[in-house]
Amino acid sequence: MTKGQPAVVLLSGGLDSATVAAVARREGFELHALTVSYGQRHERELEAARRVARSLQAARHVELAVDLAAFGGSALTGSGEVPKDRPIEPSVIPSTYVPARNLVLLSLALAWAEAAGARDIFIGVNALDYSGYPDCRPEFVESFERTARLATRAGVEGAPFAVHAPLIRMTKAEIIRLGVELGVDYSLTWSCYDPGPGGAPCGRCDSCRLRARGFAEAGFSDPLLVARPE
């Protein structure tokens, strides 16, 4: 690839997407960061996305509102409780699953990529230390890539899109080690699905626990927790 080509990077403000954005940057892409506000309860994520986009010198950062909460069906968009302390078992899809979320996100990223003349899309999905969501698996990403080719002018005209999911087969500890190597400032990121009234991570949702386990296994302290006054 030519240096300085644009790439659309889905940036949630979480640990994985910040790492993926740093990977795209290391590969020489000019970052077009896309943050979708889809009605998630944790607005803190959106602030984190802004900070991460700034720290990685994204050329553009679009925040797009798409109110998936209008459809209901997920604990993350307001229907029911976020589960705490549950056994994280990839064969069970938890109530925090948001119907078709990653397909919606990738479709929007594709819309931007085609409009901006980008041919590359980056997404931080992970099918190893994850919550069992179906739309985080390699077979989903591959199928999306095929559909994207058929859905677009660029694909039909012989310039298909590549969907990069560089973290998909990495453990959380490996992701964190990679991010530290690339200089990602994890104190800017946010993972918790259900922060407490004081704004602290709950420490008990899947996302907090996968993050904590990852930092422990990687042998680092989580700067988000270190930085917080007690």
Place this chain on the structure above:
Amino acid sequence: MTKGQPAVVLLSGGLDSATVAAVARREGFELHALTVSYGQRHERELEAARRVARSLQAARHVELAVDLAAFGGSALTGSGEVPKDRPIEPSVIPSTYVPARNLVLLSLALAWAEAAGARDIFIGVNALDYSGYPDCRPEFVESFERTARLATRAGVEGAPFAVHAPLIRMTKAEIIRLGVELGVDYSLTWSCYDPGPGGAPCGRCDSCRLRARGFAEAGFSDPLLVARPE
């Protein structure tokens, strides 16, 4: 299928989607109509969608705003002129193409379908009397169906989604004859991409011309034009 099952129908307010909604209703589905306001210039379409949803007794009608104009890249969302009187030639994709639009629309329909427990999605795409958009072709719809199976909890758990595109191989005249048979009130629908200052259809964009040709071939007058005071 069991009578009264919900189905999500993508309803733009145009002639094709109104016909598809009537087909879904005839098949016994309870209509969940989804209208996406994606930054198109022709706001008139949204009013038409409301009227059509009401006339077809949709059980629910969600209007969702997704600002694809933030990405640019289409004459329909504000970048450049809507072409007039051009030869309609399926091998040429015109500037009214909106990058990845139907993929975004189907992904949103899928999100609602899964949340609502629906297994059926209807879309009014047509690959015969059409503007050459890549995301109106059967191979795109089939590929989307495969991706949808991999993207969702329902798909993974063995209850995949069916994407119905009953108009895909019909001429515009055949679509209009079918709609008339099903009692569709075409005076409620709207097709023009670029209405004049007085709110009249321009008569010269692709959409107006395909509509006019369809009514002429079907042997009907267009009630939208008949109803208008001169």
